[in-house]
Amino acid sequence: MDKPLRVLIAKPGLDGHDRGAKVIVRALRDAGFEVIYTGIRQTPEMIAAAAMQEDVDAVGLSLLSGAHLTLFPAICKELKKKGLKDVLVFGGGIIPDEDIPVLKKAGVDGVFGPGTPLQTIVDYLKGKLAVAK
Amino acid sequence: MPSKIDPHDLVKRVRRGEHAAASRALSIVVNDDKDSEILAKEFFKASGSAQKIGVSGPPGVGKSTLTGRLIGYYRSKKLKVGVLMVDPSSSISGGAFLGDRLRVMEHATDSGVFIRSLASRGMIGGLTYAIFGAIHVLETLGCDKILIETVGTGQDEVEIASVADTVLYVTTPSMGDEIQAMKAGAMEIGDIFVVNKADLAGKDKAVADLKAALGLGHSAGQAVKAWEPPVLASSAKSGEGIPELAKDLDGHWDHLKKSGEGRARLKRQHATELQFWIQRRVIKSALDRVTDKILEDMVLRKTDPASIGRKLLKIS
Numbered sequence: 001m002d003k004p005l006r007v008l009i010a011k012p013g014l015d016g017h018d019r020g021a022k023v024i025v026r027a028l029r030d031a032g033f034e035v036i037y038t039g040i041r042q043t044p045e046m047i048a049a050a051a052m053q054e055d056v057d058a059v060g061l062s063l064l065s066g067a068h069l070t071l072f073p074a075i076c077k078e079l080k081k082k083g084l085k086d087v088l089v090f091g092g093g094i095i096p097d098e099d100i101p102v103l104k105k106a107g108v109d110g111v112f113g114p115g116t117p118l119q120t121i122v123d124y125l126k127g128k129l130a131v132a133k
Numbered sequence: 134m135p136s137k138i139d140p141h142d143l144v145k146r147v148r149r150g151e152h153a154a155a156s157r158a159l160s161i162v163v164n165d166d167k168d169s170e171i172l173a174k175e176f177f178k179a180s181g182s183a184q185k186i187g188v189s190g191p192p193g194v195g196k197s198t199l200t201g202r203l204i205g206y207y208r209s210k211k212l213k214v215g216v217l218m219v220d221p222s223s224s225i226s227g228g229a230f231l232g233d234r235l236r237v238m239e240h241a242t243d244s245g246v247f248i249r250s251l252a253s254r255g256m257i258g259g260l261t262y263a264i265f266g267a268i269h270v271l272e273t274l275g276c277d278k279i280l281i282e283t284v285g286t287g288q289d290e291v292e293i294a295s296v297a298d299t300v301l302y303v304t305t306p307s308m309g310d311e312i313q314a315m316k317a318g319a320m321e322i323g324d325i326f327v328v329n330k331a332d333l334a335g336k337d338k339a340v341a342d343l344k345a346a347l348g349l350g351h352s353a354g355q356a357v358k359a360w361e362p363p364v365l366a367s368s369a370k371s372g373e374g375i376p377e378l379a380k381d382l383d384g385h386w387d388h389l390k391k392s393g394e395g396r397a398r399l400k401r402q403h404a405t406e407l408q409f410w411i412q413r414r415v416i417k418s419a420l421d422r423v424t425d426k427i428l429e430d431m432v433l434r435k436t437d438p439a440s441i442g443r444k445l446l447k448i449s
Contacts (some may be wrong), residue, residue, distance in 0.1 A: 003164045004227055004252065029228040034252045041236035046241040050234065053248055055156040083153055 005129050006056040010038040010047040012075060015065035020092065020114075024060060027118040033125070045070065048078035051087060057129050058088040061108075068095055069102060076107035088128055092116070141167040147273050150218045152170050152247055159249055162208045162266035165413070169266075173180050181399050183215070183272050185279045187297030189259065192285025194303045195329040197236035200280050205279050206379045214280040215271030216248040218316035219260055223386065231283035233282055247274060258292035258315040259283035261411050265296070286319055294322035295405040298398055299385045301325050301378075304343070314346035323362050325381050329397075331366040331373055360388050367406035392446040419445040 004041065009025050009048055018040050028035045036054050038047060051059050061072055067071055079087055090110040091103065100111045110124055138157065138442050146154035162176070184205075188196045200216060207214045212385045220232035232252035253261045260283060271279050283293050294300050302323030305328075314320055326347070328339045343364045351357065363381050367374030389395030423446055429434045 003166075004222075004229070004254075025230055029223060029230045030226050032223075032226045034222075034229045034231060036231045038238055038252050042238065042241075046238055049241045050238070050248075052153055053156050054234070055160045055252060094353075104209055107206040 004032055004034045005058070005125070006034045006036070006054060007058045007060060007125065008029045008038065008047070008051050008054055008056040009062065010042055010050070010075075011040045011062050011069045012042050012044060012047060012071040013028045013063055013065055014041060015063060016040045016078045020064070021055045021060075021062040023118070024062065024092070024121065027122060028125070031085070031126075032123040044074040044078040047075050048082050048084070051079060052084055053085075056087060058090065058125055061089065061091040061093075063091070063093040063095075066094065068093065069099055072108050073101050073106035080107075088125070090121075090124070092121075135260065138168075140171045141175075146170060147176070148275075150275050152274075153405055155247060156249070159267055159270050163251065163263040165263070171371060173266050173269065174392070174426070176266070176273045179272035179404075180269050181272075182432050183276050183279050184299060184382070185268060185280050185281060185297045186285065186382060187293035187300045188285045189286055189293045189300060190303035191308065191323075194285075194305045194308070195369045196282050196285070196303050197233040199303060199329055199367065200233075201237040201239065202284050202367075202369050202372060202375045203278075203280060203379065203382075204237060204246055206375050208240070208243060211245075212277040213275055214246045215274060216282070217247065217251055217267050217279070218244070218248065218282045219251045219253055219264070219284050219285050222254050223251040224255075228350060229289070241251070246273060247276065253284055257290075259286045259290040260292050260296060263407045265369035265402070265409060268296075269406055287322075288316060288318045291319060291322045292405075295401050297390055298395070299324045299382055301382065303329050305330040305337040306333050308339070311342040311346040314343050315349065319340055320346070321409070324360065325378070326362055326364045327374070327378055328364070328366045329369055331368040332370055334390075338367050341381050359394070360385060403425070415446075441444060 007028055009021050009022050025035045025037050038050055061075060063071060068091065076089055089108050091108050092112040095111055095113060103111055112121055143154055143158055147158050158172055162173055188200055190196055194239055197218065204214050204216065220231045220233060222229040224288050229252035231252060234248060234250050237248060251261050251267060256262050268279060272292065281297055302319065306328060326343050328336055328343065343435065345360060365374055367378055389398065425433055427441055
């Protein structure tokens with residue numbers, strides 16, 4: 001049997017709306033992933049430390065407050081600082097289309113807005129992580 | 134992940150206390166990846182160096198939050214803490230939601246704390262077959278205390294007693310009367326009992342019920358043991374009772390070191406570790422060879438469990 005892929009779902013910043021993050025957690029669990037959830041209001045340092053200690057294959061960020069241009073790149077930077085260069089970073093929430101190229105440049109590989117079918121995210125992760133393994 | 138890791142270099146880095154190295158080593162050992170045995174052999178050398186505290190009890194009694202409090206207490210004493218938190222894997226998808234970590238996130242950036250979430254991956258009993266391998270990594274990392282939180286358990290999950298040095302059994306004021314506490318199983322393995330959520334009503338009665346149930350042994354003619362499990366009350370929410378609890382945990386560790394019980398427990402742990410190893414290698418490899426063809430043959434009564442079982446195990 002293949003070892004389950006591990007994913008950290010994190011909610012940075014001050015936004016407490018975590019239903020979206022929980023739906024992703026549930027979908028990934030049901031798709032055979034081992035999912036760790038940080039809970040709300042996490043700093044980039046806390047998220048990077050958790051990702052390092054859990055040795056996850058991917059980190060998913062959820063943010064609805066509008067602070068993604070500040071927080072997502074800060075998290076990517078912290079991950080690199082911890083030596084986690086291979087960890088796939090993806091994100092979702094309320095993110096305007098014009099911000100997506102900026103986030104991608106900062107190291108966020110995939111951005112998924114509201115209404116994205118869950119299967120799309122599952123397939124995306126399985127595809128990306130299978131190549132990496 | 135890239136496989137160009139020199140196992141001996143990795144061991145060295147773990148011994149130096151590098152968290153990133155410990156994290157990678159844990160994955161290799163837990164996943165039984167290439168080189169896992171080379172690593173496991175080295176890490177085993179540190180076995181028995183730290184007090185392993187098992188935190189067990191039903192789901193929702195506050196095991197994770199209490200674990201967070203104990204981490205905080207040990208850090209105030211400048212001790213290095215390792216934490217392993219086990220949650221169940223889905224028997225349907227094989228996936229898992231490892232939700233204990235979010236209760237201890239306040240310790241995320243403390244360099245004296247290493248926390249790892251583990252999925253049970255098919256093991257019944259509140260733990261995972263890889264638990265010993267994970268413990269030895271944390272021992273090698275130089276942790277003074279290792280907290281092992283089990284899956285939320287029922288009445289019958291007692292595996293933790295063969296893994297930990299000290300079993301902390303957590304309950305709450307609303308978990309039932311002394312009749313529940315009289316039952317065999319999980320209630321027999323606690324070295325320390327704690328009624329958590331002491332901020333809720335009914336704490337004193339719950340403590341009294343537990344003490345009464347544990348004390349029945351004496352009335353039934355049992356000799357007084359060298360270690361009688363204390364019953365405490367705590368509130369992981371407010372922090373009440375945590376220093377007292379930590380004192381009893383230290384007391385039990387001292388008792389283990391001074392009496393023959395410590396060595397007896399270490400031997401029992403090694404026996405269990407060996408048992409897990411054999412289960413992973415022998416039983417799993419036999420079960421992996423069960424094909425649909427075999428099951429078809431059983432449906433058609435061409436074979437039976439005993440005949441095919443002997444064949445799979447290569448015994449006659």
